[in-house]
Amino acid sequence: MFFKKTQQREQPAPQTTESNETPSALHQKIQQAALPAPIAAAAMAELERLEKTDPSAPEYAIGLNYIDLILSLPWNTVHDIHIDLNQAERVMESQHHGLRQVKERILEYLAVRTLCSMRDFFILIVDDEPIARTNLEYVLKKEGYRVDTAGNGLEALERMKSQEFDLILTDMKMEKMDGFQLLETARKISPRTDIVLITGYATVNSAVAALKKGATHYLPKPINLDELRETIREIRGRKRALQCGRSPILCFTGPPGTGKTSIGRSIAESLERPFVRVSVAGLRDEADLRGHRRTYVGAMPGRILNEIRRVNARNPVFMLDEIDKIGQDFRGDPASVLLEILDPEQNSHFTDHYLDLPFDLSAVLFITTANGIENLPAALRDRMEVIAFTGYTETEKRQIAFRYLIPRQLQEHGLTNRGIGFSEEAVSRLIQDYTQEAGVRNLEREIAAVCRKLARICLLQESGAGGQQPDQASKADDAEPAKPIRVDEQMVVQFLGPRRYNHMSAETAGRIGVVTGLVWTEFGGEIISVEAGIMKGKEQLLLTGSLGDILRESAQTALSYVRSHAEILGIDPDFFQDRDIHIHIPAGAIPKEGSSAGLTIAMALLSLLTRRPAKPAVAMTGELTLSGTILQIAGLREKLLAAQRAGVATVIIPKANAVDLAGMDREMLERIEIVLAEDIQTLIDVVLEMQ
Secondary structure: OOEEOOOOOOOOOOOOOOOOOOHHHHHHHHHHOOOOHHHHHHHHHHHHHHHOOOOOOHHHHHHHHHHHHHHHOOOOOOOOOEEOHHHHHHHHHHHOOOOHHHHHHHHHHHHHHHHHHHOOOEEEEEOOOHHHHHHHHHHHHHOOOEEEEEOOHHHHHHHHHHOOOOEEEEEOOOOOOOHHHHHHHHHHHOOOOEEEEEEOOOOHHHHHHHHHOOOOEEEEOOOOHHHHHHHHHHHHHHHHHHHHHOOOOEEEEOOOOOOHHHHHHHHHHHHOOOEEEEEOOOOOOOHHHHOOOOOOOOOOOOHHHHHHHHHOOOOOEEEEEOHHHOOOEOOEOHHHHHHHHOOOOOHHHEEOOOOOOEEOOOOOEEEEEEOOOOOOOHHHHHOOEEEEOOOOOHHHHHHHHHHHHHHHHHHHOOOOOOOEEEOHHHHHHHHHHOOOOOOOHHHHHHHHHHHHHHHHHHHHHHHOOOOOOHHHHHHHHHOOOOOOEEEOHHHHHHHHOOOOOOOOOOOOOOOOOEEEEEEEEOOEEEEEEEEEEEEEOOOOEEEEOOEOHHHHHHHHHHHHHHHHOHHHHOOOOOOOOOEEEEEEOOOOOOOEOOOOOHHHHHHHHHHHHHOOOEOOOEEEOOEEOOOOEEEOOOOHHHHHHHHHHHOOOEEEEEHHHHHHHHOOOHHHHOOOEEEEEOEHHHHHHHHEOOO
8 A cells, every 4th residue: 555645845954054144144044944933933033133233242153053053953844755554564574573563563653644644624614605605615625625514603513513623614794603602612612623714894803802712713705715725724734743743652672682773773764754863871961952051152952953953854763772771960860851852742842942942843753772661760651652672582583694694794794695605503503502692683793703704714715825815815806716605513613612601401300409490681581490408507598699689588488488388288387497498599690680589489498398309391480479379470481482492391480471472472382381370389299299
C-alpha cells in the first residue's frame, strides 16, 4: 500500500544573518519567512530594538544572532511526505534480524498516521437562505470536503448529536437561534469543533465579540471564496497536525549490543525523516539541553534546538542515547528538563532559554535508549513507552553474523569477492568461546579480528612469496588469483588463541546441598550453583559470594521458611541448634544481587538437611515468601537461554510467569521441560533424588 500525505510546502532553509545587514533587509527577511504570528511579532520587536541601538554596541550583535536563530528554525518545514508500510517493513527487516516487538510498534505508528491522513474533513453549513447553503455546499464539495447543511441553529444542534464535525460555517442572523447562540451551545457540545461566523452586518465590535466567545474566524458577506478556501485550508492543516503530529516517546532498554541505536537509524530511514542522535551520558548542566539566557556572555541555544536547526526539519527522529547515565550536580538536573521535552502534553510549547519563545516538538519522534530504567526518575519513566530489547539466542546470533556482520566486515577489510566464507561451526565457536554478551557487539569485534588475519594472508598470497614486502600489494593485479579460504573451527582457534569464556554446564551427578539456579546478568542469562553446608557453631547464617542486600534477605527468608516448616518437611526441628549454616555462591569476585534466588537457596537447604542429592539436570528461578509461595521473576527469556546452553533438561519457574511463555519463540522452549510452580512443597520430589 502506498499513501501520499497532504504535503506542507517546505520553506527553503533561511540564510545566515550577517552582521552588516541593514534593518530594512532584516525586515524583508522576516516578512518572507512566513513565521507564525507570535514568532513574527517577537522578531519584529527585536528588530525595532536593533534600530534604536548603536551598531558598535555589544547588544547589537546579540540581537542579530537572536533574529538569525528565529529565521533559521524550521517553523513550517516537515519531512513526512510518503507513508509506505510495506517499504518501512522491508527496510527494518533488511537491516535487523528479530526485534519483532519494536518493528510491530513502528508499523502500528505508521498505520495510525496513514489513517489520520486519509480521514475526511467534515463541514456543516448553517444558513437560513437555501441559495447560500446550496452555493457553499457546491463549492466545498468540489474542493473534496464532506459537507452537510442545516437551515438554522436548532437544526444544526440536532445534526451535531449524530455526527462530529470538524468545522461549522454559520450565518450570524438567523431565526429561532442566531449564530452567537449556536456558537455558545456548540462549544459546550463539541469543544474540538472549529466555528467560523459569516455575516452581512460585519462590524469591528461583532468580530471582537465573536472571537471572544470562541469563534475560530470571522468572515463578512459577500463571501470572498479565495479567503474562505484559505481559511478552511489553514484550519484543516492545523487540526490534522494535532491529530497526526503527536509522536510516541519510545524508550529502548536492554543490554549493550542488542541494536538499540542502530534500529533508530532504520526507523528514520523507513519514515524518510532526518535522524538526530545526541548522547546524554554524563550530562550534568541542564543548559546543554535548554540553552542559556541571553543575558549571559556567550549564551547559545540548547542542543535540542541546535540539532533541529541543523537538520532543518520540525519532525526528525531524535534519539537521546544512554539516558540512564545522565548526571546531576549544582548546575541543575538535566532529567527535569527531559520531563518537558519527553512529555507529549508539554513539548508542543517547549521553551528554550535562549529563544524564550515556544517551539512545537510534538511532531518529533523521540527515542531514548538505556541499559536499564531502574535508576530513572519515576516521573520520567511514566512519560515514555518502554520497549525491552532482550538478548539474542545462539541461533539468532548465527543468523545475524551471516546476514549482517560477516558481509560488513569482509567489505570493510577489502575481502569482498575473494572467495572467503565462514562455516557454521566457526561462527558457533566464536559465539560460545570468545564472547559473553546478550548482544552482538563483541561478536562483530571477533569477526573483525579474524578478517584482519585473513587480509594479511590474502596480501601475502597475492604478493607471490612470503619474502616480499607488504607494500608490493599494488602489483596484485598481475599475480594469480588467491585461493578461496573457508574459516573453520581450527582457524578460529589459530587466529584468536585459546577460548576466553567458559559457560557453566549442568552438573553431571547430583550432590547433597548443591542446587542449580538461573540468574540474569548484563551479558544475558547464566546458571549458578548454590552450595549449602552445616557445621557446629553458634546458630549463625554465613553468606559468602559477594552477595547484595536483597540476596542476603532472600537467604534469611529461605532459612526461616525451612525452620518454621521443619516438621512438615520431615526435618529435625532442632537442626539449627548449636550449628552454623553456610550458603555460598561461587565466583565470589563478581557482585551478585537480585530477588529471584530464594527458591534455589531453600532447595539447597532442603537437600542438605534431608541428605537427598539434587537432580543434576534441574535448574530453577523464583523468589520465596515465608509462607512458601513462589513469586514472579524477570529476565525469563535470558534465563531459559542459559538453561538451554548448559544442557539443563528441566526448568522450574513461578506459575505467575506462564504468560511470558506465550510470547516466546518455539526454539526457546526446545529440549526443555518447563515446570510451573506456586508452592515449594510440590517441588521437593521434582528437584531432589528419592531416598
